[in-house]
Amino acid sequence: EAQVTQNPRYLITVTGKKLTVTCSQNMNHEYMSWYRQDPGLGLRQIYYSMNVEVTDKGDVPEGYKVSRKEKRNFPLILESPSPNQTSLYFCASSLRYHYEQYFGPGTRLTVT
Amino acid sequence: GENVEQHPSTLSVQEGDSAVIKCTYSDSASNYFPWYKQELGKRPQLIIDIRSNVGEKKDQRIAVTLNKTAKHFSLHITETQPEDSAVYFCAAGEIIQGAQKLVFGQGTRLTINP
Numbered sequence: 001e002a003q004v005t006q007n008p009r010y011l012i013t014v015t016g017k018k019l020t021v022t023c024s025q026n027m028n029h030e031y032m033s034w035y036r037q038d039p040g041l042g043l044r045q046i047y048y049s050m051n052v053e054v055t056d057k058g059d060v061p062e063g064y065k066v067s068r069k070e071k072r073n074f075p076l077i078l079e080s081p082s083p084n085q086t087s088l089y090f091c092a093s094s095l096r097y098h099y100e101q102y103f104g105p106g107t108r109l110t111v112t
Numbered sequence: 113g114e115n116v117e118q119h120p121s122t123l124s125v126q127e128g129d130s131a132v133i134k135c136t137y138s139d140s141a142s143n144y145f146p147w148y149k150q151e152l153g154k155r156p157q158l159i160i161d162i163r164s165n166v167g168e169k170k171d172q173r174i175a176v177t178l179n180k181t182a183k184h185f186s187l188h189i190t191e192t193q194p195e196d197s198a199v200y201f202c203a204a205g206e207i208i209q210g211a212q213k214l215v216f217g218q219g220t221r222l223t224i225n226p
Contacts, residue, residue: 030210030211031210031211031212033211033212035216040218040219041218042118042201042216042217042218042219043148043156043201043203043216044215044216045213045214045215045216048211048212048213049211050208050209050210050211056208056211056213058213058214059113059114059215090155090156094212096209096210096211097207097210099144099146099158099161099207099212100158100161101146101156101158101212103155103156103157104155105155106155
């Protein structure tokens with residue numbers, strides 16, 4: 001089954017404790033992206049990747065890191081999480097030049 | 113950078129009537145305008161998109177119009193049905209080497225009343 005998976009789906013952590021949210025797709029998509037969703041603010045793009053080893057900043061990259069060492073995986077790293085990073089996070093992927101993005105199920109992160 | 117404003121934030125229509133959601137954007141370099149639908153507790157799904165070289169696109173009951181001069185685009189849903197109830201997001205951005213750099217609007221909660 002073609003899909004985008006994210007892990008964990010739910011996470012409660014404390015300020016400053018490094019964490020990684022994984023994203024994996026099995027559709028051989030070149031393009032992958034991370035978004036955060038907050039009430040009243042819609043979706044905001046954090047980082048995106050055009051292919052392996054090629055990443056770029058979206059609208060709200062501060063406090064986040066990404067890497068794209070393999071085509072199928074695009075992990076989101078929070079080196080020192082803060083409460084303002086409490087949010088619902090979505091990973092998405094698409095074929096390059098085919099613009100329908102397939103979203104993962106979301107990861108709800110709470111930073112206390 | 114790009115800024116996208118979406119209106120209204122909530123919209124309630126009678127089943128069978130039409131619904132219109134409007135978005136404005138600020139960056140004239142934007143060339144790609146998708147619309148996503150998100151049902152409660154679900155992930156966003158693309159319902160229609162338009163490129164800047166096209167003024168209008170239609171897919172069954174859904175249509176999108178783009179006015180590049182005025183920097184606004186709209187989603188039109190005709191003959192609304194209860195399953196159209198959801199939050200709709202517009203977005204504007206650039207296609208860069210086949211990748212999408214997007215800024216989303218704040219969302220419109222559409223409720224279809226039976």
